[in-house]
Amino acid sequence: MDFAGKYQGASFWELLRVDYEHLLPDLGRTPGVIQAATMDGVPHGTTVLACRFDQGVLVAGDRLATEGYRVASRDIQKVYATDAHSLIAIAGAAGPSIEMARIMRIELEHYEKIEGEALELDGKANKLSQMVRANLPAAMQGMAVVPLFAGYDRRRKIGRLWKFDVTGGRYEETDFESTGSGSLYARESLKKSHRSDLSRDEAARVGLRALMDAADEDRGTGGVDVGRGIYPTLHFCSDDGISQVSEQEVRSIYEELSGAPGGGARS
């Protein structure tokens, strides 16, 4: 490893591109590999969501990864803290998505160390959209990375959230958004129950309910696996930083919410 490379800026992502290209996951450049690894052969993450509550944002995700119609993993993590006040939730091809979350985290820390101050939340979202855009060639071959990014804007004193499309398109949402295979159902659920002045406890219920609704309609979404004790993850991000709802608490909310589901035939 060369000690001093060519790159002189503050971005870790750019540093890899300029000086350490071999370390960079650039799947778009190896089409043969991707074509062999079709949608069925590579784990895909499914449903994640983010919504605002009165003190910030909630980011939640189920735990299932699928390879086509098969289960790839039952307890994958889809929500990652990128620094003390922002989170990324991933959906799409699991490998590149998790790698992108990891690079994003290093990116924010790297910028802060080089420049001596952290990026604004807008700057973080913008950087992520450049990374998603760079993945476009891979996305065209089925390896899409479509994250949600959410955080607490300490300057404006509000929670904010963004969704991205495969071209790097960045869309700020006011109240809630979901992405992944079950996102349609999660969004429908959120549409009915979400208000931006939800308390923390209410937001946890609304978020978990939306994931349960998505799992109910979408076979690719994990929902709650009582038998194995696997529960969706719920992360809150507010001025105090990031806190995860404990598994025990998620379970008790689940028990409270799980009445008889509607629809279907009953005996």
Place this chain on the structure above:
Amino acid sequence: MSMPFYVSPEQIMQDKAEYSRKGIARGKSSVTLQYDGGVLLMAENPSTLSKIGEIYDRIAFAGVGKFSEFDQLRKVGVRWADTKGYAYSRDDVRVRALANAYSQWMGDVFTQQPKPLEVEVIVVEVGDPELAGHENDSIYRIQFDGSISDHEGYCVIGGAAEEIGNYLATEFRQGLPLGEATRLGRAALQRASDGESSVAPENLEVCLLERERSGRKFQRLEADRARELLGT
């Protein structure tokens, strides 16, 4: 045809070393001390341009001399550490390898470039009692010509390094609480100005590597907190 002047290699090295030493002597000094909860880094620095910086989870940097040069070294260190941590794991980023890389680079610049660096740096790693093989603190000093030394307890860089070092040799002891270590660091830095004027807390840059902190252990102390520790 005129012959080019012959200058002996000894003479060239001596001239370069003298040039570097003069440059370094113009600036203020910086001290690094172990205390009971980690490592304390202090520098006399009235400006807003930092002399002390975070490299990685458990590694910090302090530089003296020409700002543009040691700040460049700091950035190179951050790039090295983040890339290494990304390629391997966060625990694989160790200060000894970084110190060696600095030493190599600064030595190369000293012998190959017409103008040598006018800087001295300290890189320090705080130990982690939970992590086997990583329990001890390590402090390295790298000089303008790439010469490297490791230190225990304390380390001083800058024009008045010798004087401050002599003072700390008699005053320093292991296991000082943070407040006492901070006061000792300030007293040591005042040696550089013949002990006559006292260094105001707002002119001190004070940073810590706190052993008990999880993840990134580097912390820059606000002026209020520094003042509180100094008891002024």
